[in-house]
Amino acid sequence: MSKILVGILTVALCFSLGYTLQCYKCEIGVFGLCITSKITCDANQQCFSGQGKAVGFVDVSMKGCLDVGSCNQTSNVNFPTNTSTAYKMTKTCCNIDLCNAAAPLSHTHTLTLAIASLATMLLTKVLV
Numbered sequence: 513m514s515k516i517l518v519g520i521l522t523v524a525l526c527f528s529l530g531y532t533l534q535c536y537k538c539e540i541g542v543f544g545l546c547i548t549s550k551i552t553c554d555a556n557q558q559c560f561s562g563q564g565k566a567v568g569f570v571d572v573s574m575k576g577c578l579d580v581g582s583c584n585q586t587s588n589v590n591f592p593t594n595t596s597t598a599y600k601m602t603k604t605c606c607n608i609d610l611c612n613a614a615a616p617l618s619h620t621h622t623l624t625l626a627i628a629s630l631a632t633m634l635l636t637k638v639l640v
Contacts (some may be wrong), residue, residue, distance in 0.1 A: 533553055558606060
């Protein structure tokens with residue numbers, strides 16, 4: 513009985529030590545549009561979503577993994593590197609898989625309708 517219990521505890525320990533977060537990653541997004549992919553964070557990292565304003569009015573965003581010590585802070589981002597500050601970015605962290613999900617696009621239905629209308633007009637012109 514004790515061998516079974518030790519085996520179960522060993523397997524549980526392996527899973528708990530090897531657990532890392534999966535997060536969405538976006539290098540830079542503008543006006544709420546951000547192309548994301550999935551990444552796996554290191555053991556000392558959490559998922560983050562960053563929000564900022566470039567040049568005072570352009571909404572920029574980032575997503576990815578961030579060291580726990582850098583979470584929930586606002587920092588200056590220089591562009592290009594080592595020049596004047598381009599924008600300030602506030603990075604907010606979370607620690608559940610894929611918790612930094614992208615907000616749904618507000619104009620998705622309008623964009624879909626516009627593309628469908630354009631495709632219909634082109635097909636009608638070709639077929640007639």
